[in-house]
Amino acid sequence: MSTVVVGAGQAGAQVAATLRKDGYDKPITLIGNEPEPPYHRPPLSKAFLLGSAGETALHLRDESFYRDNAIELRLGTWVTGIDRSAKEVRLVGATLAYEHLVLATGARPRPLAVPGADFDGVLPLRSLADARELRERMASARSVVIVGGGFIGLEFAAVAAAEGREVTLLEVGERLMGRSVTEQVSRYFADAHVDRGVRVRLGTGVVEFLGRRGDVTGVRATDGQTHAADLVVTGVGVVPNSELADQAGLAVNNGILVDTSLRTADPRIHAIGDCARFLSAHLTVPVRLESVQNAVDQAGHAGRRIATGEARPYRELPCFWSDQKGIKLQIAGLSTGYDHVQLLGDPAGGRFSTLAFRSGRLVAVESVGRPAEHMAARRLLSSGRELTPVRAAAPDFDLKTFTADTAGLTA
Numbered sequence: 516m517s518t519v520v521v522g523a524g525q526a527g528a529q530v531a532a533t534l535r536k537d538g539y540d541k542p543i544t545l546i547g548n549e550p551e552p553p554y555h556r557p558p559l560s561k562a563f564l565l566g567s568a569g570e571t572a573l574h575l576r577d578e579s580f581y582r583d584n585a586i587e588l589r590l591g592t593w594v595t596g597i598d599r600s601a602k603e604v605r606l607v608g609a610t611l612a613y614e615h616l617v618l619a620t621g622a623r624p625r626p627l628a629v630p631g632a633d634f635d636g637v638l639p640l641r642s643l644a645d646a647r648e649l650r651e652r653m654a655s656a657r658s659v660v661i662v663g664g665g666f667i668g669l670e671f672a673a674v675a676a677a678e679g680r681e682v683t684l685l686e687v688g689e690r691l692m693g694r695s696v697t698e699q700v701s702r703y704f705a706d707a708h709v710d711r712g713v714r715v716r717l718g719t720g721v722v723e724f725l726g727r728r729g730d731v732t733g734v735r736a737t738d739g740q741t742h743a744a745d746l747v748v749t750g751v752g753v754v755p756n757s758e759l760a761d762q763a764g765l766a767v768n769n770g771i772l773v774d775t776s777l778r779t780a781d782p783r784i785h786a787i788g789d790c791a792r793f794l795s796a797h798l799t800v801p802v803r804l805e806s807v808q809n810a811v812d813q814a815g816h817a818g819r820r821i822a823t824g825e826a827r828p829y830r831e832l833p834c835f836w837s838d839q840k841g842i843k844l845q846i847a848g849l850s851t852g853y854d855h856v857q858l859l860g861d862p863a864g865g866r867f868s869t870l871a872f873r874s875g876r877l878v879a880v881e882s883v884g885r886p887a888e889h890m891a892a893r894r895l896l897s898s899g900r901e902l903t904p905v906r907a908a909a910p911d912f913d914l915k916t917f918t919a920d921t922a923g924l925t926a
C-alpha cells in the first residue's frame with residue numbers, strides 16, 4: 516500500500532518530500548500531467564519572461580531528489596478517475612492502489628467567454644508551456660493588451676512595459692487586485708503602473724477580440740474603445756481542478772471541500788493547495804487560497820499527518836507576495852471584509868504598510884518595500900495578540916517594536 520499524490524506541482528512535490536522527511540517508508544507515487552518535473556510558477560510572470568531565469572532554474576528540486584528519496588515521479592500522466600471503494604486511481608490503461616490519496620491538482624485559467632477568444636495570440640499564463648509561448652510572442656509584439664488587473668496581469672504588464680511594449684490593461688472592476696488588497700494598495704499600484712507607461716482602464720471589460728486570418732489584432736472594450744494588440748494576455752482568475760473529486764462523490768464547491776485538517780469526507784483522501792477550499796482559522800467562511808506559501812504549508816501539514824498520524828488543525832497564517840518589476844508587495848493575513856485601514860510610512864516614497872482591521876481586529880498587513888515590517892506582521896498575526904486601531908494610529912507606533920515587545924524580546 517502506498518501514498519499516491521495527484522498533481523506534481525508546488526503542493527504535490529512538497530507533500531511527497533514531507534512524507535519522506537517525517538519517516539513515511541512506504542511507496543510514494545507523484546503523478547503529474549505536465550511533461551516537466553515540478554517547477555516554480557512565480558518566475559513565469561517575472562524573471563522567466565524577461566529571460567533572466569532558464570528552465571532548469573525553475574525546477575523545485577533536482578531529479579536526483581526524487582530518485583534518492585524513492586519518490587516515483589510519473590510525468591506526462593493524467594489521472595482520469597478515483598475508485599474510492601477499491602482505493603485505486605485510474606490512469607490511461609492502468610490502475611494504481613493507494614492507502615492514502617492526496618489531491619494537489621491546482622487550478623487552470625478561467626476561460627474568457629467572448630467572441631474571438633480563440634484567435635492566435637490570445638493566451639493565458641499558468642504553465643511553463645504558456646510562459647514559453649508568451650516569451651516568444653512578446654519578442655516580436657508591439658502592442659500588448661492585458662485583460663484582468665490581478666497579480667498575474669499586473670506582473671505581466673510590468674514586464675511588458677519594461678521591455679518597451681505599448682501596454683494597455685483592462686480591469687472590469689473599479690480597482691486593481693480588488694479581491695486581494697485594500698483600496699490604498701490598489702491605488703498605489705494603479706499610479707505606479709501608469710507612471711511606467713501602462714494605460715490602465717478600470718471598470719472596463721472586453722466585448723470581443725478582433726482578428727485577421729486567425730491572428731488577434733485588437734480588443735474592443737466595453738467603454739466603446741478599440742485597442743490594437745498583437746498579443747493579449749488573459750488573467751481573469753482560475754478554476755480549481757476539482758473534477759476528479761466531484762466524480763468520486765466528494766463535496767466540491769469552488770474547490771474540493773476539506774475540513775480543518777485538510778481531509779475530505781473520505782478519511783483516506785486529503786486535498787491541498789490551489790484546488791482545496793478549507794476552513795481557515797483566520798476567517799469564518801471556507802476559503803480557497805492561491806499562493807506558494809499556502810501550497811507548501813498545506814502540503815507540510817497533510818504530509819505530517821499521513822506520516823505520523825498527528826491530528827491537529829491547520830492554522831498557518833496566509834501570506835502572499837507579488838513582484839511587479841521591482842515593486843514588491845508582501846501580504847500577511849487576509850483583508851477580506853476589512854472596514855478600517857491604518858497607513859504606516861509614505862506611499863510617495865515607495866515604502867509603506869497598511870494595517871487592515873475588521874471589527875476592531877487586525878486581520879492583514881500589506882507591505883510595499885518594507886520586508887522587516889512584513890516579517891513583524893507575520894509574527895504579530897500568528898501570535899493572536901491584539902492591536903487596536905487606536906494604538907496603531909498613535910504617532911509613535913512602530914510595528915516592529917510592538918511585535919518584538921509582544922514576543923518579549925525587548926524590555
Ligand SMILES: Cc1cc2nc3c(=O)[nH]c(=O)nc-3n(C[C@H](O)[C@H](O)[C@H](O)COP(=O)(O)OP(=O)(O)OC[C@H]3O[C@@H](n4cnc5c(N)ncnc54)[C@H](O)[C@@H]3O)c2cc1C
Pocket residue numbers: 521522523524525526527546547548549555556557558559560592593594595619620621622640641642667756759787788789790804805806807808810834835836837838
Ligand atoms: C504565473 C504565475 C505567477 C505566480 N506568482 C506567484 C507569486 O508571486 N507568489 C505566490 O505566492 N504565488 C504565485 N503564484 C501562485 C502559485 O504558483 C500557486 O498558488 C501554486 O503553484 C499552487 O500550487 P499547487 O500545487 O496547488 O498547484 P499547481 O502548481 O498548479 O500544480 C498542480 C498540478 O497538477 C496537475 N494536474 C491537475 N489535474 C491533474 C490530473 N488529473 N492528473 C495529473 N495531474 C494533474 C496540473 O497540471 C499541475 O501541474 C503564481 C502562479 C502563476 C501561474
